[in-house]
Amino acid sequence: MSLLLGVNIDHVATLRQARYARMPDSPNAEPDPVEAARDAMAGGADSITIHVRGDRRHMQEADAFRIRDAIPLPLNFEMGVTGEMTSLALRLRPDFACLVPETREEITTEGGLDVAGGFERVRATVDDLQAKGIRVSLFIDPDIHQVQAAARSGAAMIELHTGCYANASGDAAARELTRLAEAANAGHAAGLQVNAGHGINYTNIHGILQVPHLAELNIGHSIVARALGCGMTDAVREMKRLMTADPND
Numbered sequence: 001m002s003l004l005l006g007v008n009i010d011h012v013a014t015l016r017q018a019r020y021a022r023m024p025d026s027p028n029a030e031p032d033p034v035e036a037a038r039d040a041m042a043g044g045a046d047s048i049t050i051h052v053r054g055d056r057r058h059m060q061e062a063d064a065f066r067i068r069d070a071i072p073l074p075l076n077f078e079m080g081v082t083g084e085m086t087s088l089a090l091r092l093r094p095d096f097a098c099l100v101p102e103t104r105e106e107i108t109t110e111g112g113l114d115v116a117g118g119f120e121r122v123r124a125t126v127d128d129l130q131a132k133g134i135r136v137s138l139f140i141d142p143d144i145h146q147v148q149a150a151a152r153s154g155a156a157m158i159e160l161h162t163g164c165y166a167n168a169s170g171d172a173a174a175r176e177l178t179r180l181a182e183a184a185n186a187g188h189a190a191g192l193q194v195n196a197g198h199g200i201n202y203t204n205i206h207g208i209l210q211v212p213h214l215a216e217l218n219i220g221h222s223i224v225a226r227a228l229g230c231g232m233t234d235a236v237r238e239m240k241r242l243m244t245a246d247p248n249d
């Protein structure tokens with residue numbers, strides 16, 4: 001089976017919120033995450049990933065429903081393990097839900113979910129979601145104990161946190177790849193679908209491809225950053241064209 005790509009478009013909403021957080025209904029509110037999802041689909045995305053955080057710093061609930069209704073790709077909903085998010089997921093009915101740890105101060109999801117430590121709460125959330133047909137993934141560090149706890153929880157999938165690998169170099173990066181491979185082997189042996197994500201970019205992707213059993217990668221920041229780079233020339237050219245056009249034309 002070929003490796004699938006889930007594109008995380010949270011940062012498109014981050015950019016919109018930077019200007020329009022207090023004017024959510026402004027007709028000028030841009031960029032629109034729905035358009036970004038459509039463009040990602042045109043580029044070959046296999047699914048769209050969004051995270052509605054407790055503090056609503058980027059995606060809003062309305063974005064989640066608009067993307068679900070407009071985009072004919074599987075929707076992967078990242079969520080904290082809270083009653084608020086479970087009830088939102090049950091209304092939204094995404095194809096997948098990925099349970100992540102969430103703290104207000106963090107810049108992005110900074111570590112894996114402690115499934116072993118918060119086992120009963122995680123298992124209850126997995127049950128609630130999967131009973132309604134939403135396949136659940138647990139975002140965990142590449143740690144065998146967490147993989148085993150994830151398997152006991154009944155979740156269908158794990159997403160291995162690749163952030164330590166992404167931030168390492170040389171021998172340290174090689175050690176992180178070994179940890180990822182061991183966790184992936186353990187997850188596969190336990191019957192879990194094994195995904196991976198966080199900090200994957202156009203350079204470190206080569207190492208990730210050495211990890212066995214991966215079904216899907218979730219990539220956000222680097223793709224959104226690259227999209228800005230690719231699109232800047234055209235965006236400026238179009239504005240210059242409008243500025244120099246004859247107003248009487």
Ligand code: PXP
Binds near residue numbers: 051098218220221
């Ligand atoms: N997977 C999970 C569970 C995440 O929380 C994130 C970040 O939102 C990603 C993947 C994507 O990470 P990045 O933006 O670094 O590609």
